[in-house]
Amino acid sequence: MSITMREVAEHAKVSIKTVSRVVNGEGEISHSTRQRVQHAITQLGYRPNLMARALVTQRSYMIGFLVADICNPFFAEVSRGIQDTAKEHGYHLIIANTDDDGDEELAALNALSARLVDGVIKFNRQTTTPQPPDQQNAPDIPTVYINSTPESLATLAAATQSPITNVSADIYKGARLAVEHLVAKGHRHIGMLAGLAPDVNLMRRRRAYFDVLREHGLPFDESHIVHLLPRLSDAQAAAKQLLLANPQFTALFCYNDVLALGAMHACAELGRKIPSDCAIVGFDDVEYAAAVLPPLTTVRIPKRELGRQAALALIQKMANPAAKINLPLLKTELIVRGST
């Protein structure tokens, strides 16, 4: 068993409340008393029991982060943003991997909300249609969403009374930059390697892709897009098939950097040089995008900043759950490298 405040109080011959005051730096305390207490604390090696404190104050100073998979470098970066900001404000972070599974997510939410965390940050699930939180089971806890689409937010808003808080990067704009870059490079036949629908974030990229092509009077067609799970193993085969079916393509716009890598493999397999025979643009700018050969042109999402903004918003929201928090749409940016 460890040292309690009471023991410190006895040791320092003061009341327990005085110790509490010293520990929390509150109230006016005479210098000599404070010194005595401090001395007792260090001598006994006292450390406050956070569980007891949390029980009284109803605040655990922990927040939860629900994420599909922390191994995904994109999510890892966001988590660092959250974590660094949380730490600055005295919060700890509990990460729960959901593997993009609704039941896992609900289970995690339930576990965390049992007064364990003061709030939650979560991505909307990727591979399925967004569902309104099950009011029967899912607890009402201050929550900040990341990168949710207006549509899924509308669904959410309909299901809850309190205002929804969402932090997003400007995916549509980023996707436009990518496709416009390819057009500017003189490409007229551009294919797209896309994620599986319905993905809350795919739609924005699709729309941008179609919009830009249409605006430039370039050919576009549903058949110019191939949909797949964003996994490298599938990407290579899918990209190869797409290029074989559309030999006119001189460029590919990819849903994310992993798919872009798959496309690079496909080009290697087909003997197509990058970027001369086929230009490739990715999305996210994960760490290794700069490291592959040739380095990947991609759209950078400000991942840490996304996490930072989410954490800040959550801290506000935990202080005042009813507050309507307005957040800027974070800027995305085209990073031009060797693959275009």
Added chain:
Amino acid sequence: MSITMREVAEHAKVSIKTVSRVVNGEGEISHSTRQRVQHAITQLGYRPNLMARALVTQRSYMIGFLVADICNPFFAEVSRGIQDTAKEHGYHLIIANTDDDGDEELAALNALSARLVDGVIKFNRQTTTPQPPDQQNAPDIPTVYINSTPESLATLAAATQSPITNVSADIYKGARLAVEHLVAKGHRHIGMLAGLAPDVNLMRRRRAYFDVLREHGLPFDESHIVHLLPRLSDAQAAAKQLLLANPQFTALFCYNDVLALGAMHACAELGRKIPSDCAIVGFDDVEYAAAVLPPLTTVRIPKRELGRQAALALIQKMANPAAKINLPLLKTELIVRGST
């Protein structure tokens, strides 16, 4: 404020203790009573207050993971192993990034040990000599180390009374496999791209590298190794310099996959074809090792298994802190791909 056990008890017209029994599935309870209680629980939406429970039981069912940077894909994978195992056993995981900084680490340890977590898993710091934990400040909390060297463990053991628990992969063996593979491929002049000394894990690779070359009567020399921070930006320049200084090299053994990527860039810059002009072997087998072009031959460390074993060991240790836990040295494995 949320529903308490007392309210459930009143609603179900039983004592608070009976509710507790139902919630925790303990003791014999008549079917009808249990039903009534269950009904009250779901109707009121009761969820136990974990802080209160932790206060009484002295167990928070949370564990901490101290890591340099969760964005490093190697650490992320280990964390998944920990997390999945922890979840199976009812534990949550708090991740603290230390950026390989001693003060950060101590601060995190102090914060977590204030009865917040029941135990901690940590990597030894990489870039500095291992230090004995400061007994004044660092709290004594069940701890499991990952991938510590015998030397650093000895230092630790001297400073603490309780037995040290450490989970390791067989780095030396893996490094041997890598260099032996290069030798078997006919390479006689093999350089090494190494991390910065003193790194607790570099030594094992160095020793393996020298041992294998010596055993085969191949030339080895301290000047055949270049030391640098394991960052891509530095790696390319360092590899280039090494290859220019030693034109006889036909193969490079790299400290990790990031450095290997840097070496690949250097080869591209020098117009050396991989693997015909220069073979490259990495270490770790991070996710993108298979994704680069050509795919990287590398030594796989069982990252998730490392995390899993660490979590299991910690769970044992938390149950019985004095227990001496014997753990197997986890097997490393050479994954041969296109870069050799």
Added chain:
DNA sequence: TTGAAAGCGCTAACAA
């Protein structure tokens, strides 16, 4: 099979 009372270690109100 069920219940009453005590207390985990802390903070919050109110006194002194």
Added chain:
DNA sequence: TTGTTAGCGCTTTCAA
């Protein structure tokens, strides 16, 4: 400036 008292919501004796 300092102390006293009463809980926070739960589990743990012990008793019925």
